[in-house]
Amino acid sequence: xxxxxxxxxxxxxxxxxxxRPETGKPLYDLAQVLLRGPSSLSEAExxxxxAYVSYRNECIFCMSSHAAAARCLYGPDKNLVDEVLHxxxxxxxxxxxxxxxxxxxxVQVLGREVTPEDIAAARVxxxxxxxxxxxxxxxxxxxxxxxxxxxxxSFTPTDLAVYEAMGERxxxxxxxxxxxxxx
Amino acid sequence: MPYIPLEDHLPGxxxxxxxxxxxxxxxRELTQILLRGPSTLTEGExxxxxTVVSHRNQCTFCTTAHTAAAxxxxxxxxxxxxxxxxxxxxxxxxxxxxxxxxxxxxxxxGKNVTTASVxxxxxxxxxxxxxxxxxxxxxxxxxxxxxxxxxxTVTPTDPAFYKGLGERLKNNGYNRLPQGYEHLKx
Numbered sequence: 001x002x003x004x005x006x007x008x009x010x011x012x013x014x015x016x017x018x019x020r021p022e023t024g025k026p027l028y029d030l031a032q033v034l035l036r037g038p039s040s041l042s043e044a045e046x047x048x049x050x051a052y053v054s055y056r057n058e059c060i061f062c063m064s065s066h067a068a069a070a071r072c073l074y075g076p077d078k079n080l081v082d083e084v085l086h087x088x089x090x091x092x093x094x095x096x097x098x099x100x101x102x103x104x105x106x107v108q109v110l111g112r113e114v115t116p117e118d119i120a121a122a123r124v125x126x127x128x129x130x131x132x133x134x135x136x137x138x139x140x141x142x143x144x145x146x147x148x149x150x151x152x153x154s155f156t157p158t159d160l161a162v163y164e165a166m167g168e169r170x171x172x173x174x175x176x177x178x179x180x181x182x183x
Numbered sequence: 184m185p186y187i188p189l190e191d192h193l194p195g196x197x198x199x200x201x202x203x204x205x206x207x208x209x210x211r212e213l214t215q216i217l218l219r220g221p222s223t224l225t226e227g228e229x230x231x232x233x234t235v236v237s238h239r240n241q242c243t244f245c246t247t248a249h250t251a252a253a254x255x256x257x258x259x260x261x262x263x264x265x266x267x268x269x270x271x272x273x274x275x276x277x278x279x280x281x282x283x284x285x286x287x288x289x290x291x292x293g294k295n296v297t298t299a300s301v302x303x304x305x306x307x308x309x310x311x312x313x314x315x316x317x318x319x320x321x322x323x324x325x326x327x328x329x330x331x332x333x334x335x336t337v338t339p340t341d342p343a344f345y346k347g348l349g350e351r352l353k354n355n356g357y358n359r360l361p362q363g364y365e366h367l368k369x
Contacts, residue, residue, distance in 0.1 A: 003301040003318075004311035020315055022216050029209035037205055059293060103333075111332025112241060119186045129187040133199075133334065137206060140329035147322035150293025151285075152315065 003153045011155050011162070012061040014177050016148060025176050027145075032174040034138055041131055043171075044073035045097055048084060049104050049138045055085050056108045059146035061156040066142075068167025096125040100135045107139035186334045192368045194337035194344075195244040199330060201364060210326075214357040217320050224313055226353075227256035228279055231266050232286045232320045238267045239290045242328035244338045251349030278307040282317045289321035 006015040017024025035046045047070035054062035067085060071078035083091035088101050099122035106113040114136070122132060157163070189198035200207035218229045230253035237245035246267075253263040265273035270283045281304035288295040296318065304314055339345070
């Protein structure tokens with residue numbers, strides 16, 4: 001049960017933003033601009049960074065939902081998502097994306113863990129300033145979202161089918177929920 | 184030196200928020216609501232939550248900036264120093280001790296927040312909104328601290344810089360200055 005009185009049976013962050021829509025709006029706006037706004041990283045790649053950080057933070061709700069969104073966006077290459085969550089370095093994603101995921105993993109631990117060598121390695125593989133910026137901010141943002149979702153013990157569904165449907169909805173974008181979903 | 188090109192006259196978070204204004208807008212809006220919006224926690228108390236989390240994330244820029252803001256809002260410097268040292272013996276209310284304890288647990292990880300610590304906060308009079316906002320402020324500073332240090336932004340060492348920044352945070356809050364930041368160029 002959640003630590004505060006939120007609507008029961010509404011999963012994860014949705015229950016929290018329905019509890020406090022004032023803060024919910026900028027949280028959803030941030031997710032939308034970071035994960036769906038203009039970027040030379042694809043939406044699938046950005047969702048993968050989100051899922052990877054959430055996995056490292058052991059946030060089951062965020063990890064499962066963003067992995068589902070990433071699978072949806074990767075389409076025929078959706079197996080890459082599970083490869084990265086299983087063993088990032090051995091996965092089939094590009095070396096550039098590996099270098100960015102490595103930086104995201106450092107950010108997940110703490111900002112000061114990121115070294116000039118980590119950045120240089122990403123640049124050699126073609127990452128530009130904007131991609132490095134976006135990677136760090138996505139990783140930092142999920143260090144927030146994960147703590148928000150788990151810090152208030154919001155409801156984490158265990159049925160994988162729930163996340164599949166969630167991922168399909170998330171792939172279309174992040175819109176603040178207006179009212180509880182029909183049961 | 185920062186890992187990406189940021190304006191020299193805007194150290195710490197400000198250079199990042201100006202570098203990426205599209206992402207800065209919701210981050211600023213969220214911070215303004217949480218730290219300056221209507222709340223039963225005072226602005227000083229909310230700055231103490233930001234200070235404790237930034238301190239525990241070892242982010243010197245954010246810790247010094249929010250310590251300065253808290254000191255100005257509280258009108259003294261002892262409380263911010265003591266909460267960084269030890270929450271339990273710091274000169275704050277039982278409710279604030281319980282909320283700062285929750286914030287410190289959030290800093291470690293969301294799952295570290297215990298039912299017992301939430302219960303303690305409720306027994307000390309904390310409302311659900313106060314607990315919600317404490318968790319979200321703590322989580323938000325886990326974002327800020329990683330953003331600021333993860334891109335190696337410049338951390339000024341001159342105390343006068345933070346005094347000026349603290350004043351700006353008291354007088355203008357977290358919204359982008361309407362006139363921008365060109366006037367800070369020396």
